Amino acid sequence: MRHLLSAADLDAKEAMRVxxxxxxxxxxxxxxxxxxxxxxxxxxxxxxxxxxxxxxxxFEIAAKRLSADVINFAxxxxxxxxxxxxxxxxxxxxAMGADAVVIRHPASGAPHRLAxxxxxHGSVVNAGDGTHEHPTQALLDAYTLRERLRQGSGDLxxxxxxxxxxxxxxxxxxxxxxxxxxxxADVTLVAPxxxxxxxxxxxxxxxxxxxxxxxxxxxxxxxLRVQGERMQAAYFPSAREYSRRYGLDRERMGRLPExxxxxxxxxxxxxxxxxxxxxxxxxxxxxxxxxxxxxxxMAVLYLMLGGSTEGAA
Amino acid sequence: xxxxxxxxxxxxxxxxxxxSRAITRIAxxxxxxxxGISDLVLLGIPSRGLPLAARIAAQLERIDGGxxxxxxxxxxxxxxxxxxxxxxxxxxxxxxxxxVEGATVVLVDDVLYSGRTIRAALDAVSDFGRPRAIQLAxxxxxxxxxxxxxxxxxxxxxxxxxxEKVSVRLREVDGFDGVTIMGGVA
Numbered sequence: 495m496r497h498l499l500s501a502a503d504l505d506a507k508e509a510m511r512v513x514x515x516x517x518x519x520x521x522x523x524x525x526x527x528x529x530x531x532x533x534x535x536x537x538x539x540x541x542x543x544x545x546x547x548x549x550x551x552x553f554e555i556a557a558k559r560l561s562a563d564v565i566n567f568a569x570x571x572x573x574x575x576x577x578x579x580x581x582x583x584x585x586x587x588x589a590m591g592a593d594a595v596v597i598r599h600p601a602s603g604a605p606h607r608l609a610x611x612x613x614x615h616g617s618v619v620n621a622g623d624g625t626h627e628h629p630t631q632a633l634l635d636a637y638t639l640r641e642r643l644r645q646g647s648g649d650l651x652x653x654x655x656x657x658x659x660x661x662x663x664x665x666x667x668x669x670x671x672x673x674x675x676x677x678x679a680d681v682t683l684v685a686p687x688x689x690x691x692x693x694x695x696x697x698x699x700x701x702x703x704x705x706x707x708x709x710x711x712x713x714x715x716x717x718l719r720v721q722g723e724r725m726q727a728a729y730f731p732s733a734r735e736y737s738r739r740y741g742l743d744r745e746r747m748g749r750l751p752e753x754x755x756x757x758x759x760x761x762x763x764x765x766x767x768x769x770x771x772x773x774x775x776x777x778x779x780x781x782x783x784x785x786x787x788x789x790x791x792m793a794v795l796y797l798m799l800g801g802s803t804e805g806a807a
Numbered sequence: 808x809x810x811x812x813x814x815x816x817x818x819x820x821x822x823x824x825x826x827s828r829a830i831t832r833i834a835x836x837x838x839x840x841x842x843g844i845s846d847l848v849l850l851g852i853p854s855r856g857l858p859l860a861a862r863i864a865a866q867l868e869r870i871d872g873g874x875x876x877x878x879x880x881x882x883x884x885x886x887x888x889x890x891x892x893x894x895x896x897x898x899x900x901x902x903x904x905x906x907v908e909g910a911t912v913v914l915v916d917d918v919l920y921s922g923r924t925i926r927a928a929l930d931a932v933s934d935f936g937r938p939r940a941i942q943l944a945x946x947x948x949x950x951x952x953x954x955x956x957x958x959x960x961x962x963x964x965x966x967x968x969x970x971e972k973v974s975v976r977l978r979e980v981d982g983f984d985g986v987t988i989m990g991g992v993a
Contacts, residue, residue, distance in 0.1 A: 495894075511896060518881070518897040526906075527934040530884040560884075796884075801894030 501673035515793035533562035556791035584613040602626035632669035651678035659718030709749040743769040821986035829962030834866030853898035858979035860915035876903030885927035908936035917975040919945040922956035
């Protein structure tokens, strides 16, 4: 694995390798020394052009647990706020010897540009680009699904996963559709027509406008955050109407099968896409998702930087 | 150690019975050296150190009657040659519930060669706590050490040249028991 830019970069075998590696690395939390020497002397730069708490901290912990040196570079308070271009920022990082760059950027495709423009030699991990992709989120979701519903092994063959909400602006949904379908899951998207992207019928999933019709046959339901900051236009009449028609409340949760789990990539808008009592329910696995995020990101960094770089695909 | 038996010039140096006798002897030596099995923890290094450790544990149980905590220690993340090859898949690490603090840890591996695996294992163990002592049991010691490391319990000393290849096969992994040497100037 040279870069991780899209969930589509991973075939089923590679994705399983990340999940299996993450499962072994998860046992690190039980040790007295929660650190491995594997990436000693390597430098990982967290390049965040967009606000993020859990993803940045998750990558930071993951890199530190592998003994890499971590530099956090936030656009606010850096030369970027003085108008420096992505290229010049990248050249600076290259001059400082970054082995991997974890990038979050509001522009879709920025990580791809960074990886392929020849500005840097290190690996690039996409930590969320615009409304495009967020592959490590999909990996941690796949890990959580496997841990909760498949006893932590094998693929996700036949697992029915329903993703609900603002699919149009969601990089989490895009990456999840790609990765979960690669792993054999049947993904259904649920959204109002205004929040489904054009061309969704070509994605490897099905879609519907009616949440209540799919809940009884879902093994997992993933609620997406309503992204107010990405909405320049009105996509639905009112927050209350959205919540009534697409929000997950106690009554809707009752329609899920007994074993089904509720997921959310965070941060949650309690009372909007998910009600507070559902968010705090035992079947909601948001805390697991955050925990698993560290293991999965350790696995990605290890597989990317842990071996020889020559000849690695 | 590696790959399947492909070459026709493999010489068998230990058969099933030899391996079984070696394991029994190692178990007796462990009991003798440590005056019993109290505070012993056996850690097998995957993949083939693991079934060997289990067999030694079974023998210890037969000799002494007590149960010896048995675990698995993957050393991949501690290797000094990680950057020479593409990233490797990890093997399970499973430390017994009692931990290693104050214990006498016996590391078990199939072949002792350069000593680099054991160097990595010593680092890995110390991340789980501070054992009272660490000892090393190997089925085959083929020499050519590159580090100041020596085994405490050896199934068989096998003088080899570096262009020979020693293969340990165990029924838990390979379906049959046997140690063979291939290549070199036979």
